[in-house]
Amino acid sequence: MALWIINGLVWDEQTGETARKHVRIENGLIAAIADAASGEPDTTGHDIIDAQGKLISAGFIDMHVHLREPGFEYKEDIASGTRSAARGGFTTIACMPNTRPVTDTPETVRYILDKAKSAGIVNVLPYAAITKNELGRELTDFAALKEAGAIGFTDDGVGVQNAQMMKDAMNLAASMNMPVIAHCEDDSLVVGAAVTEGKFAAANGLKGIPNESEAIHVGRDILLAEATGVHYHVCHVSTEQSVRLIRMAKQIGIKVTAEVCPHHLILSDEDIPSMDANWKMNPPLRTPRDVQAVIEGLEDGTLDMIVTDHAPHSAEEKARGMMLAPFGIVGFETAFPLMYTKFVKTGKWSLGFLLKRMTSDPARVFGLRSGILEAGAPADLTIVDIENEREVNPESFASKGRNTPFGGWKLSGWPVATIVDGNVVWTELQE
Ligand SMILES: NC(=O)N[C@@H](CC(=O)O)C(=O)O
Numbered sequence: 001m002a003l004w005i006i007n008g009l010v011w012d013e014q015t016g017e018t019a020r021k022h023v024r025i026e027n028g029l030i031a032a033i034a035d036a037a038s039g040e041p042d043t044t045g046h047d048i049i050d051a052q053g054k055l056i057s058a059g060f061i062d063m064h065v066h067l068r069e070p071g072f073e074y075k076e077d078i079a080s081g082t083r084s085a086a087r088g089g090f091t092t093i094a095c096m097p098n099t100r101p102v103t104d105t106p107e108t109v110r111y112i113l114d115k116a117k118s119a120g121i122v123n124v125l126p127y128a129a130i131t132k133n134e135l136g137r138e139l140t141d142f143a144a145l146k147e148a149g150a151i152g153f154t155d156d157g158v159g160v161q162n163a164q165m166m167k168d169a170m171n172l173a174a175s176m177n178m179p180v181i182a183h184c185e186d187d188s189l190v191v192g193a194a195v196t197e198g199k200f201a202a203a204n205g206l207k208g209i210p211n212e213s214e215a216i217h218v219g220r221d222i223l224l225a226e227a228t229g230v231h232y233h234v235c236h237v238s239t240e241q242s243v244r245l246i247r248m249a250k251q252i253g254i255k256v257t258a259e260v261c262p263h264h265l266i267l268s269d270e271d272i273p274s275m276d277a278n279w280k281m282n283p284p285l286r287t288p289r290d291v292q293a294v295i296e297g298l299e300d301g302t303l304d305m306i307v308t309d310h311a312p313h314s315a316e317e318k319a320r321g322m323m324l325a326p327f328g329i330v331g332f333e334t335a336f337p338l339m340y341t342k343f344v345k346t347g348k349w350s351l352g353f354l355l356k357r358m359t360s361d362p363a364r365v366f367g368l369r370s371g372i373l374e375a376g377a378p379a380d381l382t383i384v385d386i387e388n389e390r391e392v393n394p395e396s397f398a399s400k401g402r403n404t405p406f407g408g409w410k411l412s413g414w415p416v417a418t419i420v421d422g423n424v425v426w427t428e429l430q431e
């Protein structure tokens, strides 16, 4: 089936602005991108989508998400999670293995891939666990997991506490050309804490999660990555110290890459209004100084990409309050509007820079063919309304999770159509 998306705005890196274009899609690939200045394309025999002057981008890529299936379908499942992703403009997402059972066998990897094919509406790339049941005691069968379709190894949700275990994992992953993706957290430093060390913790008499609990693992793992030669990727970087360590490691040529979440770029602990668990996630919201450091890290390329860490939980779980509720907030349906409104609309970043960090950069780091708007690339596209402002309404989310601190925020940059492999999987464009 062939399709023309006409009258879109496409970011042009050469000129540093958007230009009016038509995009032709055929057989699941981008077939051509035509200048609208040279007139209407010949659309005979094609389906047509009129983008009505809205932005056409390569589909967003999110390399850190929790789809909760198998095992925690009351929080999210592959159907609802991928619908939520599509609404956020994401066409490829990589899901974390802290499921039930943990994604530590080829059977579970295949279950996720099969379910994604039958019930999912965007591309789903599964990670597999580094250790069995994410307990940090015994490595999983890396070769079998890779063979089943896992794209990398991570115990996300917990840190690998034992350095020898991490080194063994890195050696093995390096030997099969697979990345190790790390949730960096030293368990001994975080016992009994729900928020960062900082003003909110002090004001409420709470024990805080110190920055070192993250950065100690980042530093340790950089040394292990240097020793083993593995591609080491740091999850959800939240501290000034981690940014500093990653910057240094990159300068001396160690194969380290990293990601950062919208909430860590936008919110600090000083924004937390109350003991509301919708402001509880791991790593926690850090101090304003850390927020500044991760912004600068993303700007100078120390941090390679933006990910949501979409982590849905039920309303009952979040109602247990700041100390008892599980860590995590949903992210798909607010990520792009948050980033666009806070950093592009304000003139701090170019639109192209934001798009790069959500498309071609994750694709480059993880060797994906998508993430780029050019002839021959997969027809994974997102159409975005960058004009109209709208209020975040968690009740309208496609996700089962409503756990967000951004309810009621007025944002622009709302995705309005998502195309995966040349098929429109979600749209609210008016005909
Ligand atoms: N980020 C979170 O706060 N929670 C994640 C786990 C994780 O990514 O560490 C979850 O699975 O709920």
Ligand SMILES: [Zn+2]
Residues within 6 Å of the ligand: 156, 157, 158, 183, 235, 236, 282, 283
């Ligand atoms: Zn994590």
